[in-house]
Amino acid sequence: MRSAMLCLSFMLLLGHRPPKESWSYRSFTSDFERVADSTSGLPMAERVKVFRSTFDKLYPGLYADVDQSRLDRRIEQALTEFPSIRSKYDQVEHNFPEALASAMKEFLGPFPDFTPAMPIYLIHSLGTRDGGTDWVAGRMVMLFGADEIAQFHWDESLQPFIVHELFHVEHIRHFADCDQLWCSLWQEGLATYTASVLTPNASDHQLILDVPHPIREDTDSHWPDAVCWTAEHFDSTNQSEVSAAFTGGPKPSTFSGDRRLTPLPSRFGYYIGLRVATQAVTTRSLSELNRLDDQSARPIVAGALSELMQASHLSCPQPAKQGSITHHAPRSP
Numbered sequence: 001m002r003s004a005m006l007c008l009s010f011m012l013l014l015g016h017r018p019p020k021e022s023w024s025y026r027s028f029t030s031d032f033e034r035v036a037d038s039t040s041g042l043p044m045a046e047r048v049k050v051f052r053s054t055f056d057k058l059y060p061g062l063y064a065d066v067d068q069s070r071l072d073r074r075i076e077q078a079l080t081e082f083p084s085i086r087s088k089y090d091q092v093e094h095n096f097p098e099a100l101a102s103a104m105k106e107f108l109g110p111f112p113d114f115t116p117a118m119p120i121y122l123i124h125s126l127g128t129r130d131g132g133t134d135w136v137a138g139r140m141v142m143l144f145g146a147d148e149i150a151q152f153h154w155d156e157s158l159q160p161f162i163v164h165e166l167f168h169v170e171h172i173r174h175f176a177d178c179d180q181l182w183c184s185l186w187q188e189g190l191a192t193y194t195a196s197v198l199t200p201n202a203s204d205h206q207l208i209l210d211v212p213h214p215i216r217e218d219t220d221s222h223w224p225d226a227v228c229w230t231a232e233h234f235d236s237t238n239q240s241e242v243s244a245a246f247t248g249g250p251k252p253s254t255f256s257g258d259r260r261l262t263p264l265p266s267r268f269g270y271y272i273g274l275r276v277a278t279q280a281v282t283t284r285s286l287s288e289l290n291r292l293d294d295q296s297a298r299p300i301v302a303g304a305l306s307e308l309m310q311a312s313h314l315s316c317p318q319p320a321k322q323g324s325i326t327h328h329a330p331r332s333p
Helices: 002-014 029-038 044-058 068-107 146-152 158-171 181-197 215-221 223-232 239-246 268-280 286-290 294-311
Strands: 025-027 120-123 131-136 139-145
Touching (some): 029 068, 044 068, 139 146, 139 158, 158 286, 181 239, 181 286, 181 294, 215 223, 223 294, 268 294
Parallel strands (some): 025 120
Antiparallel strands (some): 131 139
């Protein structure tokens, strides 16, 4: 009943009548908080047991891991650290429904046919995510982690962050996850560009371009190295290289002869992707770019990156407009 009412309220906020097959938003954040409070005086092993039994009844499979001891460690850490994030966590819980409704209303402007084909849940993610899709109990759902949002997106960046994640759900209808580094460049670049378009005068903080430090400034100061590294690794399927560019993994370094140069900024791929998307929309609309499949998108991405290289008078080899596209290790948006 609570979930259905939330869904109805959400649709009314948007000014629409609920469709016959509507989608829902549900928050489990207060459930985590109640477990944390009610078990605060118990030994940690007992607290973990209460957490497991509570959520097994609320939503079986919401918290799952093939490594049960690893899951227990995450629960323990989350309960231990919760007091330090509680204030912002509560703020996220309070503001999220309205931010989601506003983000959805803005998103329907350029994407009027968008309807998430999955429920949206706000949870304590045990430190695993701020947002993205995942399988829960055999069903694809969209999960937002209030604990991670409390660290990075609890303020005016919350709504553009939600827009960024909504775009991934829309984009994957047309563009399948693929293994090559350029696929992440395109996915994250278009999502960041969409958030910038739907957020007037968006700051880099609102576009998540300041985590863990100012990405734009650092990348611009290493622009030739960053762009040439991206072009060189355009078709890379090495997950450590993809991680280096997008998820904060070990930062790649460039070389001049035998001399190692300054490492590239962490997550610099988001900014390069934004620049590629911004270049691509000079000849095609955002709606057109969103609807490109993998084969159609590749030459557009390669061409936009090449144009950025030419504008900077870089002599490093440009990426090929044609090449193998594989789909062995899909990533969650």
